[in-house]
Amino acid sequence: xxxxxxxxxxxxxxxxxxxxxxxKKAAVANxxxxxxxxxxxxxxxxxxxxxxxxxxxxxxxxxxxxxxxSYERAKFDTDGLWDAPExxxxxxxxxxxxxxxxxxxxxxxxxxCMHCQKPSCVSVCPVAAMTRDPETGIVDYxxxxxxxxxxxxxxxxxxxxxxxxxxxxxxxxxxxxxxxxNLPKKGISACAEVCPAGAIMFGKxxxxxxxxxxxLRENPGKYINHIYGANELGGTNHLYLASMQFNKLxxxxxxxxxxxxxxxxxxxxxxxxxxxxxxxxxxxxxxxxKNMKKHGGEEGGHDTNTDKGGHH
Amino acid sequence: xxxxxxxVHEAKILTPSFIVLLTLTLIxxxxxxxxxxxxxxxxxxxxxxxxxxxxxxxxxxTGTAIACGGYAMAILIYIRNRMHYHPMIRSAILTSxxxxxxxxxxxxxxxxxxxxxxxxxxPSKWQVNSAMFEVAVCVMAYTTVLIMEFLPAILTTLxxxxxxxxxxxxxxxxxxxxMERPERIGDRLDKVKELxxxxxxxxxxxxxxxxxxxxxxxxxxxxSLGSLLLIASTKLHPLWHxxxxxxxxxxxxxxxxxxxxxxxxxxxxxAFKRPFETKELSGLARIIPFLxxxxxxxxxxxxxxxGQLGKALSFDFYSRFFLLEFCLIACGSLLLFSKRKRESVxxxxxxxxxxxxxxALYRFNVYLIGFNPGKGWHYFPxxxxxxxxxxxxxxxxxxxxxxxxxxxxxxxxxTREQHAAGHPMGEKA
Ligand code: SF4
Ligand code: SF4
Ligand code: SF4
Numbered sequence: 042x043x044x045x046x047x048x049x050x051x052x053x054x055x056x057x058x059x060x061x062x063x064x065k066k067a068a069v070a071n072x073x074x075x076x077x078x079x080x081x082x083x084x085x086x087x088x089x090x091x092x093x094x095x096x097x098x099x100x101x102x103x104x105x106x107x108x109x110x111s112y113e114r115a116k117f118d119t120d121g122l123w124d125a126p127e128x129x130x131x132x133x134x135x136x137x138x139x140x141x142x143x144x145x146x147x148x149x150x151x152x153x154c155m156h157c158q159k160p161s162c163v164s165v166c167p168v169a170a171m172t173r174d175p176e177t178g179i180v181d182y183x184x185x186x187x188x189x190x191x192x193x194x195x196x197x198x199x200x201x202x203x204x205x206x207x208x209x210x211x212x213x214x215x216x217x218x219x220x221x222x223n224l225p226k227k228g229i230s231a232c233a234e235v236c237p238a239g240a241i242m243f244g245k246x247x248x249x250x251x252x253x254x255x256x257l258r259e260n261p262g263k264y265i266n267h268i269y270g271a272n273e274l275g276g277t278n279h280l281y282l283a284s285m286q287f288n289k290l291x292x293x294x295x296x297x298x299x300x301x302x303x304x305x306x307x308x309x310x311x312x313x314x315x316x317x318x319x320x321x322x323x324x325x326x327x328x329x330x331k332n333m334k335k336h337g338g339e340e341g342g343h344d345t346n347t348d349k350g351g352h353h
Numbered sequence: 354x355x356x357x358x359x360x361v362h363e364a365k366i367l368t369p370s371f372i373v374l375l376t377l378t379l380i381x382x383x384x385x386x387x388x389x390x391x392x393x394x395x396x397x398x399x400x401x402x403x404x405x406x407x408x409x410x411x412x413x414x415t416g417t418a419i420a421c422g423g424y425a426m427a428i429l430i431y432i433r434n435r436m437h438y439h440p441m442i443r444s445a446i447l448t449s450x451x452x453x454x455x456x457x458x459x460x461x462x463x464x465x466x467x468x469x470x471x472x473x474x475x476p477s478k479w480q481v482n483s484a485m486f487e488v489a490v491c492v493m494a495y496t497t498v499l500i501m502e503f504l505p506a507i508l509t510t511l512x513x514x515x516x517x518x519x520x521x522x523x524x525x526x527x528x529x530x531x532m533e534r535p536e537r538i539g540d541r542l543d544k545v546k547e548l549x550x551x552x553x554x555x556x557x558x559x560x561x562x563x564x565x566x567x568x569x570x571x572x573x574x575x576x577s578l579g580s581l582l583l584i585a586s587t588k589l590h591p592l593w594h595x596x597x598x599x600x601x602x603x604x605x606x607x608x609x610x611x612x613x614x615x616x617x618x619x620x621x622x623x624a625f626k627r628p629f630e631t632k633e634l635s636g637l638a639r640i641i642p643f644l645x646x647x648x649x650x651x652x653x654x655x656x657x658x659x660g661q662l663g664k665a666l667s668f669d670f671y672s673r674f675f676l677l678e679f680c681l682i683a684c685g686s687l688l689l690f691s692k693r694k695r696e697s698v699x700x701x702x703x704x705x706x707x708x709x710x711x712x713a714l715y716r717f718n719v720y721l722i723g724f725n726p727g728k729g730w731h732y733f734p735x736x737x738x739x740x741x742x743x744x745x746x747x748x749x750x751x752x753x754x755x756x757x758x759x760x761x762x763x764x765x766x767x768t769r770e771q772h773a774a775g776h777p778m779g780e781k782a
Contacts, residue, residue: 154452161584167471186472189465191404192485197586200726203401206394211465304583305482307596322569325432329565332434
């Protein structure tokens with residue numbers, strides 16, 4: 042029985058491999074990353090920001106009303122009267138910080154998810170709890186599928202996804218561009234809606250880029266001549282203009298290549314169409330069966346003797 | 354019929370080490386209970402900058418490599434056709450089974466929303482770009498495979514058992530209740546025996562396909578454990594961040610696997626007062642330097658190619674850890690090049706220990722020490738966090754100790770009398 046069963050087996054393995062191969066061909070066509078400027082995002086102009094933090098409280102309010110953050114309380118304040126976050130956290134999706142170069146030179150800066158064009162968080166999430174909407178470009182999180190592995194946190198170069206470390210039932214928290222709150226109701230993100238200084242512009246990425254370029258052109262000397270997010274890590278939908286070095290404002294200096302491109306390329310080379318694992322398995326089976334057979338007669342003392350059982 | 358290579362280790366189960374291990378296990382599990390009541394932050398020092406702590410680094414990334422003994426032995430026996438190592442495979446598989454099973458268990462402690470883990474079985478949720486997805490699915494599959502590989506040991510025991518202890522216990526329980534033990538229980542137990550006798554030869558026939566699966570799966574997920582950090586190009590130090598991470602992790606788990614097989618055999622022979630398996634071990638030890646030399650060449654070649662050799666020799670924080678890892682592995686392998694040292698149990702033990710330490714440090718370097726999310730973030734494991742890991746490891750050793758005393762796992766002594774002759778440990782046994 043040993044022999045025919047092996048042949049049958051290899052045949053089956055070969056067929057599976059071929060099927061996987063054929064099925065996969067159509068699916069790999071989307072290689073190579075292109076920026077989509079029809080998606081939506083925000084342009085934050087640090088030189089216009091007055092640091093009133095209206096955006097922060099608006100963000101907390103809409104997300105609280107929606108229910109996703111309604112239970113949040115600072116530790117020292119169980120009644121929920123005060124909130125002065127130091128950093129983004131499991132209860133804060135956006136934050137205004139003040140950077141002081143000296144007493145005369147300073148700049149505000151707003152932190153939140155960058156809504157990457159090729160997001161690392163989406164690339165690594167094993168259960169597709171992080172997703173990027175191809176139409177809007179919004180990177181959203183679904184707590185109902187998330188397993189809480191925190192790989193998205195490891196992967197995000199901006200350290201944006203935050204985890205609720207102090208809860209028995211925790212979740213990941215990050216800006217979702219008001220996808221489920223203000224945006225469907227009012228067509229604009231809450232932070233952009235309330236900003237009294239016009240520091241946050243909401244709209245299509247191509248319009249934001251155009252506006253940013255215009256501001257750079259019309260005010261030479263006022264800005265650092267760079268639109269942060271235009272190309273960083275494959276481009277982001279949250280764009281920045283500022284009068285100070287971006288890395289001083291806590292926005293890291295990054296390459297244009299998206300890390301997800303690099304890692305997916307290697308992962309795909311290894312697993313393309315599942316050919317390598319299937320080939321490996323078939324080859325190993327072949328070798329192992331041959332070895333078993335060789336030894337089956339002489340020693341007859343192995344609990345894995347495939348040939349022996351078959352003869353009876 | 355092919356199962357007489359192994360024997361049950363006849364010894365008391367309740368030993369002092371059993372009590373110590375049990376205590377550690379209980380502490381660990383109490384802390385795990387606390388984690389589920391008060392959140393991960395209550396027992397660990399992990400943070401949004403260091404979302405992966407020692408649970409992932411040790412229990413999963415390093416623990417599964419240490420549990421690669423079964424994988425490494427299976428390659429040797431079934432692929433490289435060294436059947437004379439066959440008697441060593443059961444204990445290697447048992448350790449692997451515990452290592453992987455408990456890695457899976459500690460993942461469930463580590464992830465924040467474990468009740469959503471069923472999504473791994475929902476095809477629409479599969480995210481095949483994720484190395485994590487690959488690791489999770491493979492590890493689950495491999496744990497199942499390991500259990501099936503170990504099944505023959507359980508089935509032979511079931512076949513032969515008279516259920517004396519169980520019957521005794523049942524009699525006691527029924528006696529307390531003032532009743533006779535019902536007849537049908539005996540029938541049921543006989544049914545189990547019959548079933549085991551029916552299943553075992555059938556399992557034997559397909560077992561080789563399962564064993565080969567047990568070689569394929571670790572090859573996949575061990576390399577993917579390296580792939581997990583590919584994406585962290587801005588956070589992982591350039592000494593370790595390379596496109597070769599998957600390859601390095603794969604070779605790394607193999608030499609750790611063989612070294613662990615040596616350590617485990619020496620330790621369990623010492624603890625159970627059995628003769629040392631010196632001949633088999635020195636054979637194993639010959640393979641290790643080949644693997645480590647390839648590994649070291651890839652590491653150096655890759656550093657040179659990426660122009661990072663200067664960083665490796667700069668003696669800063671990262672460079673020191675890199676050099677330590679490098680030297681441990683290099684020294685351990687160097688010892689194994691000498692035939693005389695390979696034949697001494699002591700040197701075998703020392704060099705295998707050096708290589709396991711170095712190989713494990715490599716994984717720590719990649720997952721924790723070389724990982725820097727930016728200014729202001731620090732991580733050092735909390736005591737409770739360490740105790741949970743200790744508890745899980747204690748449970749692992751405890752399980753091994755108990756199982757070899759009730760199941761035929763260790764190689765039979767009489768087949769190896771020739772090695773044992775003249776050996777002081779052998780005479781004692
Ligand atoms: S900034 Fe981070 S969290 Fe936001 S989309 Fe990019 S990778 Fe994801
Ligand atoms: S923590 Fe949740 S969202 Fe983040 S990668 Fe894991 S499963 Fe995905
Ligand atoms: S877009 Fe919405 S969720 Fe995001 S920071 Fe602004 S208000 Fe908050």
